[in-house]
Amino acid sequence: xxxxxxxxxxxxxxxxxxxxxxxxxxxxxxxxxxxxxxxxxxxxxxxxxxxxxxxxxxxxxxxxxxxxxxxxxxxxxxxxxxxxxxxxxxxxxxxxxxxxxxxxxxxxxxxxxxxxxxxxxxxxxxxxxxxxxxxxxxxxxxxxxxxxxxxxxxxxxxxxxxxxxxxxxxxxxxxxxxxxxxxxxxxxxxxxxxxxxxxxxxxxxxxxxxxxxxxxxxxxxxxxxxxxxxxxxxxxxxxxxxxxxxxxxxxxxxxxxxxxxxxxxxxxxxxxxxxxxxxxxxxxxxxxxxxxx
Amino acid sequence: xxxxxxxxxxxxxxxxxxxxxxxxxxxxxxxxxxxxxxxxxxxxxxxxxxxxxxxxxxxxxxxxxxxxxxxxxxxxxxxxxxxxxxxxxxxxxxxxxxxxxxxxxxxxxxxxxxxxxxxxxxxxxxxxxxxxxxxxxxxxxxxxxxxxxxxxxxxxxxxxxxxxxxxxxxxxxxxxxxxxxxxxxxxxxxxxxxxxxxxxxxxxxxxxxxxxxxxxxxxxxxxxxxxxxxxxxxxxxxxxxxxxxxxxxxxxxxxxxxxxxxxxxxxxxxxxxxxxxxxxxxxxxxxxxxxxxxxxxxxxxxxxxx
Numbered sequence: 001x002x003x004x005x006x007x008x009x010x011x012x013x014x015x016x017x018x019x020x021x022x023x024x025x026x027x028x029x030x031x032x033x034x035x036x037x038x039x040x041x042x043x044x045x046x047x048x049x050x051x052x053x054x055x056x057x058x059x060x061x062x063x064x065x066x067x068x069x070x071x072x073x074x075x076x077x078x079x080x081x082x083x084x085x086x087x088x089x090x091x092x093x094x095x096x097x098x099x100x101x102x103x104x105x106x107x108x109x110x111x112x113x114x115x116x117x118x119x120x121x122x123x124x125x126x127x128x129x130x131x132x133x134x135x136x137x138x139x140x141x142x143x144x145x146x147x148x149x150x151x152x153x154x155x156x157x158x159x160x161x162x163x164x165x166x167x168x169x170x171x172x173x174x175x176x177x178x179x180x181x182x183x184x185x186x187x188x189x190x191x192x193x194x195x196x197x198x199x200x201x202x203x204x205x206x207x208x209x210x211x212x213x214x215x216x217x218x219x220x221x222x223x224x225x226x227x228x229x230x231x232x233x234x235x236x237x238x239x240x241x242x243x244x245x246x247x248x249x250x251x252x253x254x255x256x257x258x259x260x261x262x263x264x265x266x267x268x269x270x271x272x273x274x275x276x277x278x279x280x281x282x283x284x285x286x287x288x289x290x291x292x293x
Numbered sequence: 294x295x296x297x298x299x300x301x302x303x304x305x306x307x308x309x310x311x312x313x314x315x316x317x318x319x320x321x322x323x324x325x326x327x328x329x330x331x332x333x334x335x336x337x338x339x340x341x342x343x344x345x346x347x348x349x350x351x352x353x354x355x356x357x358x359x360x361x362x363x364x365x366x367x368x369x370x371x372x373x374x375x376x377x378x379x380x381x382x383x384x385x386x387x388x389x390x391x392x393x394x395x396x397x398x399x400x401x402x403x404x405x406x407x408x409x410x411x412x413x414x415x416x417x418x419x420x421x422x423x424x425x426x427x428x429x430x431x432x433x434x435x436x437x438x439x440x441x442x443x444x445x446x447x448x449x450x451x452x453x454x455x456x457x458x459x460x461x462x463x464x465x466x467x468x469x470x471x472x473x474x475x476x477x478x479x480x481x482x483x484x485x486x487x488x489x490x491x492x493x494x495x496x497x498x499x500x501x502x503x504x505x506x507x508x509x510x511x512x513x514x515x516x517x518x519x520x521x522x523x524x525x526x527x528x529x530x531x532x533x534x535x536x537x538x539x540x541x542x543x544x545x546x547x548x549x550x551x552x553x554x555x556x557x558x559x560x561x562x563x564x565x566x567x568x569x570x571x572x573x574x575x576x577x578x579x580x581x582x583x584x585x586x587x588x589x590x591x592x593x594x595x596x597x598x599x
């Protein structure tokens with residue numbers, strides 16, 4: 001089956017097939033729950049995530065364990081962990097959507113341009129992509145993040161700079177194959193402009209692929225943000241992010257492990273959710289994988 | 294073959310040249326000033342200017358980069374700003390620890406991942422298969438530091454089976470290697486499963502069964518070796534992924550490899566070390582990809598070298 005047929009599936013067709021995949025459905029439920037929690041954080045959170053409660057620490061100044069007035073316990077400054085986790089979901093999702101969005105746009109433009117025009121433009125762009133593939137991504141991200149004073153938007157930008165490469169390669173391969181098709185030659189003969197061919201005949205066929213990589217990319221992005229924040233070069237406290245909650249509380253790791261494991265579990269669940277949905281979408285949308293299992 | 298190899302080697306060299314240029318440029322335009330780090334806060338403007346001139350940092354970008362490249366061709370990676378030692382010496386001192394961790398990590402990855410993949414393929418469609426595939430999804434969705442801290446908490450803090458961190462004995466190696474092994478296993482499990490499923494459907498497996506071999510023998514002698522082959526080439530690509538992620542694991546476990554060297558250098562804006570480690574990592578990635586591409590056609594003659 002071709003990409004064109006996958007597009008012809010339409011949103012309803014995609015949903016019909018996705019519905020039959022239990023893992024993908026499970027992923028969708030998780031995504032809905034997390035997005036809901038992030039949107040409703042001000043109403044769901046029992047406390048203000050920034051307030052350091054006087055009764056939020058023991059007499060020895062240690063964080064409170066889960067249970068009691070603070071359901072998931074408190075952090076090293078006596079702030080409510082559950083409230084910080086709920087607001088932290090916003091940070092992760094904002095970065096996930098923004099950074100991944102930028103990466104998708106860059107990757108699509110580069111892949112599309114290189115794949116459609118080929119020639120020296122294509123060669124230059126794809127050699128540049130190869131070069132970026134050889135960069136140790138995490139090292140580069142840490143370097144960039146440590147260099148700029150990190151803020152939410154800088155972190156998103158840094159992640160985008162590292163993450164567009166995969167998309168570019170995938171889009172390039174698909175565009176090259178599409179551009180060589182007879183119907184594109186036919187369009188040209190009929191006098192269609194380059195722009196018309198690109199936007200009316202190539203880009204629509206790339207949409208399924210962009211959706212798949214966009215979904216999977218959110219996982220990668222969330223993991224990278226968490227890692228940068230855990231190293232202290234990502235989103236900066238007091239803005240809560242799941243990675244920096246672990247970074248801040250690491251000194252209490254042995255006596256108060258929940259401060260590491262609740263946010264850790266949240267990161268895994270979010271990344272897992274988008275991986276499950278993305279993989280389900282790929283099975284439905286990617287023609288080459290159909291019927292492979 | 295020879296022509297292909299030469300072309301790929303030239304390409305690889307050009308990629309490394311590009312990586313060196315971009316990294317050097319990024320570090321050149323960065324707002325953090327290494328001279329301030331060296332001179333300390335109370336230094337006079339005169340001292341700062343002297344240090345800048347001494348390190349050649351007052352020269353234009355292209356001159357600085359040219360000098361660096363010229364040094365590189367003589368095997369000179371420059372001197373650390375703060376440690377007053379050659380970068381090459383520092384990296385060579387740390388490299389064995391990182392390589393040891395990498396080999397142990399890839400070993401753990403293969404053992405865990407391939408086992409999961411084979412078992413899932415043999416029980417295809419059953420609850421066990423679904424459970425294993427779900428597990429593989431979880432392992433690719435977990436950040437390194439979370440897995441590292443979890444293992445550390447359970448096996449070092451609570452059970453006390455392994456040391457909390459450090460380097461030296463085989464016991465020190467277990468948790469860092471296991472962390473990397475668990476994280477990479479999901480990837481291998483999924484590849485191994487689909488490879489095995491494909492092989493189990495192949496005609497030669499049916500023939501083997503038809504001539505009356507036991508199920509165990511068919512799997513061990515005929516299916517498994519063929520299913521593993523395409524995966525071997527992937528190890529090359531994996532080396533690259535490893536080099537990228539080594540910073541975090543080495544940090545959590547206090548493993549004295551090049552990842553930690555890089556992390557300390559980044560915090561102190563010790564540019565020559567950052568450059569050195571980035572280039573060594575990029576070299577490993579390029580080499581890994583090259584090996585993967587060279588090994589693939591040896592294993593499967595249907596893959597032609599272009």
